[in-house]
Every structure is written in C-alpha cells, then in structure tokens.
Amino acid sequence: MSNTQPRPVESERIALKARNVSFSWEDTPLHWVPGDPFTTHTINVLHLLLPAGERWFVHVYKQVLPLIRDDRLRADVVGFIGQEAMHSQAHDEVLPHLRDQGLDPTPYTAQVDWFFEKLLGDRTLPPGRARRWWLLERVALIAAIEHYTAFLGDWVLGASELDRRGADPTMLDLLRWHGAEEVEHRSVAFDLFQHVDGGYRRRVRTWATAFSALVFLWQRGIRFFLENDPTLTDPKASFKDFYLRGRQGTLPATGDMLRSIPRYLGRGYHPSQDCSTAQAVAYLAGSPAALAAQKREAA
Ligand SMILES: [Fe+2]
Ligand SMILES: [Fe+2]
Numbered sequence: 001m002s003n004t005q006p007r008p009v010e011s012e013r014i015a016l017k018a019r020n021v022s023f024s025w026e027d028t029p030l031h032w033v034p035g036d037p038f039t040t041h042t043i044n045v046l047h048l049l050l051p052a053g054e055r056w057f058v059h060v061y062k063q064v065l066p067l068i069r070d071d072r073l074r075a076d077v078v079g080f081i082g083q084e085a086m087h088s089q090a091h092d093e094v095l096p097h098l099r100d101q102g103l104d105p106t107p108y109t110a111q112v113d114w115f116f117e118k119l120l121g122d123r124t125l126p127p128g129r130a131r132r133w134w135l136l137e138r139v140a141l142i143a144a145i146e147h148y149t150a151f152l153g154d155w156v157l158g159a160s161e162l163d164r165r166g167a168d169p170t171m172l173d174l175l176r177w178h179g180a181e182e183v184e185h186r187s188v189a190f191d192l193f194q195h196v197d198g199g200y201r202r203r204v205r206t207w208a209t210a211f212s213a214l215v216f217l218w219q220r221g222i223r224f225f226l227e228n229d230p231t232l233t234d235p236k237a238s239f240k241d242f243y244l245r246g247r248q249g250t251l252p253a254t255g256d257m258l259r260s261i262p263r264y265l266g267r268g269y270h271p272s273q274d275c276s277t278a279q280a281v282a283y284l285a286g287s288p289a290a291l292a293a294q295k296r297e298a299a
Contacts, residue, residue: 004267006194008187012272014281016079016185018086020296021289023174025097030231032168037232038222038241039250043175045221047094048108053145054088056116057081057189060138063122067196073188080188083181090174102230108221115217136197137206143193144203144210147264147271150186152252153179154275157283161249169288177287183280186271200267207264 033039058081068074095105120138125131156162156179162172193203226235246253263269284290 006190006270007268007273008191008270009272012275012277013187014184014277016076016083016181016188018079018082019177019181019284019290019293020086021090021177021293023090023093023170023289025094025170028097028168028170030098030101030103030229032171033162033250034166036165036245036250037226037229038237039245041225041229042218042222042242042245042251044094044098044225045218046175047091047098048105048112048221048224049217051088051092051095052109052112052116054084054091056120057084057142057145058088060135060142061192063135064139064192064196068192070195073191073195076185076188077192080185083185087178087181090178094174103225103228105224108224112217115213136202139189139196140193140202140206141210143189144207144264145214146182146186146189147207147260148210148214149182150271150275151257151260153182153186153280155179155252155256157183157279159249165250173287173289176283177289180280180283180287183275184277184284186275190271204265207261211261 031037031040033043061077061081065074065077068077095109098105120141123134125134156172156175222237223235226232226237229235242251243254245251246255246257260274263274
C-alpha cells in the first residue's frame with residue numbers, strides 16, 4: 001500500500017457499545033483537584049462544550065447514515081452515536097452540581113449551544129450540492145475534533161498525577177470512562193470521513209478550523225469559570241499556568257499537543273496508529289461507573 005494512504009492497525013479495532021452510566025456528584029468539591037482551581041476549571045470546560053458538541057455529532061451522523069455503503073462502518077457509526085449520546089448526557093448532569101456550588105454555567109453554555117446549533121447547524125440549504133458540501137464539511141470537522149477527544153482520552157487514562165494529588169474519584173471516573181470510550185471509537189469519525197469524502201485538502205482545512213475553534217472556546221471557558229468562581233479573589237490566568245501544569249502532569253503537556261498536529265496531517269495517518277485499545281478496555285473493566293451500568297443491565 002502506498003504511504004500516501006491512511007494505514008489502519010486492524011488489531012486496534014473493537015465492537016462498540018454504549019454503557020448506560022450514572023454518577024452522583026453530591027460529594028464532589030468545587031475544586032475537585034484539591035487546591036488547584038486552574039486545573040479544575042481547565043478540565044471543567046469539557047462539561048460546557050461536550051453536551052452541545054456531542055449532541056451535534058449525533059445530529060450530523062444521523063444524516064450521514066444513509067450515505068454509508070459498508071456494513072461494518074455503519075455498525076461502527078451506530079455504536080459511536082450511542083456512546084456520544086451517553087457522553088453528552090453524563091457531562092450535562094454535572095452542570096446542576098456546578099450551579100448548586102454558586103457557579104452558574106448558563107451564560108457560557110448558551111453561547112456554546114448557539115455555536116453548535118446555529119453556526120454549525122443544518123442551515124436552510126436546498127437539496128443538492130450545497131447541502132451535501134455542508135454535510136461533508138461537518139463530517140470532516142468531527143473527524144478533526146475526534147483527533148483531540150482521543151488525544152485527551154489517552155492522556156487522562158495515564159494521568160496518574162491527578163490521583164497522586166487526591167483528585168475527586170467520581171470526576172476521574174467520569175473522565176476516564178469517557179476517555180476510554182473515545183479511545184475505543186477513535187477511528188470511526190476518520191473512517192467515516194474517508195468513506196464519504198477523504199479529500200486531503202478538506203482534512204487540512206477542517207483541522208485548522210476545528211483547532212482554532214477549540215482553542216478559542218477553551219480559553220474563553222477557562223476565563224469564564226475563573227471569573228465566576230465565587231471562591232476566587234484573583235481570577236487571572238495565563239498560558240504559563242497551562243504550560244507549567246503540563247510539565248507537572250495535571251494537564252496535557254504542550255509539547256505533546258504540538259506533536260499531535262503533524263500526526264493528524266500526515267497523509268498515511270490513521271487514528272488506530274495512536275493510543276491503545278487494550279488500555280481503554282482495561283480501564284472500562286474496572287471503572288466503577290461502567291461496572292455499575294453492567295450490573296444494572298444484567299438485573
Ligand atoms: Fe465523547
Ligand atoms: Fe468521540
């Protein structure tokens with residue numbers, strides 16, 4: 001096979017299933033990484049972005065299903081839809097807990113809802129080329145975003161520094177259950193993009209859009225949390241705060257994030273070349289939330 005074609009690693013493939021998890025937040029403190037509001041809120045931005053973002057994935061993918069001409073890929077996409085719908089719901093359920101602790105996220109989530117539902121929504125396009133172009137563009141955007149959800153999933157599964165610092169076990173389980181499923185399904189969005197389009201220029205263009213949007217939304221989300229946290233008197237933060245935590249291991253390292261960019265843009269790249277399905281499966285086998293879900297299903 002030519003090195004200009006994505007090269008999947010077949011042994012990393014797994015059948016996907018949604019786990020019907022649930023979490024109770026009453027014992028989780030506001031700063032669930034003790035003494036570190038910056039790390040806490042940087043990760044908390046996930047609860048602001050993912051409910052609307054993953055709902056949008058599901059909305060777009062339901063429109064793409066009729067275009068899939070491969071049974072195995074269709075089964076993967078159906079499994080992906082089930083997992084993402086559950087992720088969206090699980091993060092959404094953290095928001096009332098933040099509100100109870102004096103941190104109402106509504107002003108920010110209203111903007112995120114507008115971003116995904118209006119700016120990236122269906123638009124009133126006539127059936128035909130324009131509508132198809134917009135659908136393919138969004139499928140490519142999701143593939144680029146999923147490069148980062150897999151990156152973060154892989155990171156959080158190995159982020160032992162968070163355990164060492166006494167981070168809240170329920171929040172860690174939410175993040176690692178979600179992260180493990182992101183690793184499990186890391187190839188689906190890319191495979192779907194390759195199946196319906198796969199254009200290299202579109203891959204690069206939509207990566208640039210997705211990356212810029214993620215950086216923009218994330219830094220605004222961190223600022224929103226720090227400014228509205230009722231316990232903080234000095235809400236200032238800078239890139240240095242992020243960089244230093246990356247070095248300490250409580251957030252992803254800046255160097256690792258930068259190195260992930262040329263990987264996604266490599267012509268022979270396939271998501272199955274990164275991360276470890278075995279590590280994800282091993283976490284899910286012991287995840288308190290996943291085990292409880294399994295027990296409920298068996299009952
Ligand atoms: Fe997800
Ligand atoms: Fe995902």
